[in-house]
Amino acid sequence: MDFLVNLDVDDLERAVAFYSAVFDLRVGRRLGDFAVELLGGPAPIYLLRKEAGTPASPTDDTPRRSYERHWTPLHLDFVVDDIEPAVARAIDHGARLEQPAQSHAWGRLALLADPFGHGFCLIEFLGRGYDELAR
Structure with missing residues (x-):
């Protein structure tokens, strides 16, 4: 699929x-x-x-599209080899940094928003990545 x-x-x-x-x-x-x-x-x-301002669904005219920062239960994660230059490049092209890169057992994670209000994350896996969390 x-x-x-x-x-x-x-x-x-x-x-x-x-x-x-x-x-x-x-x-x-x-x-x-x-x-x-x-x-x-x-x-x-x-x-x-x-x-902007158009209905998001033909069956319900609320909510209407807004390209200010918005929340949705779905977002994109982009896996990068080196998070610091990836964050800098995103910011240089109009992304907004919402949380600087933080370290976790599995890697590093930075939270951003694109110029259209969509949240996204940059992830740099370290060690075994998410397998560091598996038992």
């Missing part, structure tokens, strides 16, 4: 620039003027242009 990652954004070109620069992704296809496929990770990321 494959899965796809879709992110709503209000500025498609700005989102392409951010995700390409920060995560070394490349444009696979442009799907009209409303979507761009980014490749280079383990799953394609589709950036979907959705205007």
Whole structure:
């Protein structure tokens, strides 16, 4: 089974620039003027242009899309080889640092938000990674 990652954004070109620069992704296809496929990770990321203030669902007009920092129970984790330069690169391209890299038994974790309000984490695994937690 494959899965796809879709992110709503209000500025498609700005989102392409951010995700390409920060995560070394490349444009696979442009799907009209409303979507761009980014490749280079383990799953394609589709950036979907959705205007701010539009309903998030056709069956319920609340909540409406907002590109201020928002919370959702789903977020992306990006595994990096070296967390400090990855955090700096993300910030240089418009991400907001919400929690500097902290060390855990399994590795290091930094919390950020992209320019469109989506939270994401940068993870640098150390030792055996999450296996450090397994019994």
